[in-house]
Amino acid sequence: MNYEFFIAKRIIGSKAYKSSVSAPIIKIGIAAIAIGIVVMLIAIATGLGLQKKVREKVVAFNGHITINNYDTNDSNESIVPISLDQAFYPQFNAVEDIKHIQGVATKFGIIRTETDFEGIVLKGVGADYDWSYLKDFLVDGVLPAYQGKLSNDVVISSYLANRLQFKVGDTFETMFGKESIDDIPFQRKFNVVGIFNSGFQDIDKNFMIGDLSHIQRMNKWEKTEVGNFEVYLKDFTQLLEKEQQIRDNTPSHLDTQTIEEKFYTTFEWIKIFDNNTYGIIAIMIIVAGINMITALLVLILERTQMIGILKALGSSNWSIRKVFLYNATYLIGLGLLWGNSIGLALLFAQQQFELLKFPDPEQYYVSIIPVHIGLDYIILLNIGTFVACFLMLLIPSVIISKISPVKAIRFE
Numbered sequence: 001m002n003y004e005f006f007i008a009k010r011i012i013g014s015k016a017y018k019s020s021v022s023a024p025i026i027k028i029g030i031a032a033i034a035i036g037i038v039v040m041l042i043a044i045a046t047g048l049g050l051q052k053k054v055r056e057k058v059v060a061f062n063g064h065i066t067i068n069n070y071d072t073n074d075s076n077e078s079i080v081p082i083s084l085d086q087a088f089y090p091q092f093n094a095v096e097d098i099k100h101i102q103g104v105a106t107k108f109g110i111i112r113t114e115t116d117f118e119g120i121v122l123k124g125v126g127a128d129y130d131w132s133y134l135k136d137f138l139v140d141g142v143l144p145a146y147q148g149k150l151s152n153d154v155v156i157s158s159y160l161a162n163r164l165q166f167k168v169g170d171t172f173e174t175m176f177g178k179e180s181i182d183d184i185p186f187q188r189k190f191n192v193v194g195i196f197n198s199g200f201q202d203i204d205k206n207f208m209i210g211d212l213s214h215i216q217r218m219n220k221w222e223k224t225e226v227g228n229f230e231v232y233l234k235d236f237t238q239l240l241e242k243e244q245q246i247r248d249n250t251p252s253h254l255d256t257q258t259i260e261e262k263f264y265t266t267f268e269w270i271k272i273f274d275n276n277t278y279g280i281i282a283i284m285i286i287v288a289g290i291n292m293i294t295a296l297l298v299l300i301l302e303r304t305q306m307i308g309i310l311k312a313l314g315s316s317n318w319s320i321r322k323v324f325l326y327n328a329t330y331l332i333g334l335g336l337l338w339g340n341s342i343g344l345a346l347l348f349a350q351q352q353f354e355l356l357k358f359p360d361p362e363q364y365y366v367s368i369i370p371v372h373i374g375l376d377y378i379i380l381l382n383i384g385t386f387v388a389c390f391l392m393l394l395i396p397s398v399i400i401s402k403i404s405p406v407k408a409i410r411f412e
Helices: 003-013 021-063 159-164 211-218 236-248 264-302 304-312 317-352 375-402 405-410
Strands: 064-070 098-112 116-126 140-141 151-157 171-176 186-196 207-211 228-233 254-258
Touching: 003 317, 021 264, 021 317, 021 375, 064 207, 064 236, 098 211, 116 159, 116 171, 116 211, 151 159, 159 186, 207 211, 228 236, 236 254, 264 304, 264 317, 264 375, 304 317, 317 375
Parallel strands: 116 207, 151 186
Antiparallel strands: 064 228, 064 254, 098 116, 098 171, 098 228, 140 186, 151 207, 171 186
């Protein structure tokens, strides 16, 4: 054991140290680090949690990447069909880490009741549709199964169900337009078998999910034709890389679009949380560092005589500085321990019991404040905070080199 660490350990363990003038200030410094860690953990966990939750909702109804026809159609309605006879369907073997690919189509319609009507987009899906993404949003009823035989079963949002006063088991009529406005529109009767609530109003107020065969018949398509393909990835972080690979492995008449391009405004909005989080982290580290600097300055002032004696005995300035830096390291570690314990306990409580909710769920697309607890950012946050505070403490420790041994020994 080196003697600097030995002296620092004796200082920390002494009763005089715990009842000294600097004790309250040191406790404030430890509390500042602990509070800072709690605030930073909450900021990162809730920011990442909200981003992840919103992203999952958008992806669940649209896929990560969409494969469409090159055309001038900017609407949500499928106009020109794409054949299912593609090298990339039903398995996209040319590109790795593709989780699933499915063919879908959309068509505008109007739900008509005796007292009301509502415009909607019917999203037609087939036997290849992966319902696992929708399970988490189902609030009533069951999910339908389309296996080739024409089915009138549909899943609608709770938004539409509330506006039209529908419930599971109800039937309703929907009108769909033809190519010419003078033609009599298509009329279809559907059965409500399930109700979902994504909390994402851009989806909930527009879409209902039904059998792809209805759209194929109304558009006079073949059974092997769809409006577009939805591709799901195993890892969202590879979105841009996989989009380029998919583009390179699809025919030239087909275009690709990422979910970030399709919902540009939404994804730009959730990226703002990163800037807010970085700002909170910077402020908390600065506040914690300033408090620790103050605590170290008071500690040095209180131990001025000890510094003078150590210098008189031949200790170098750096050796004495190490004594106080060891002491400060212990205090930073104590603050980090308390901060992590309190912060993670609060995050686990929110994750398990969903104690806190947003006052305006429509604004944030979720009702419960989501948290994402990840070992990677916890480790990086603790290392970053420790290093930043330690580097800031090197500045006040320079004062030790300015202390004269003779004056320090006489210091009262």
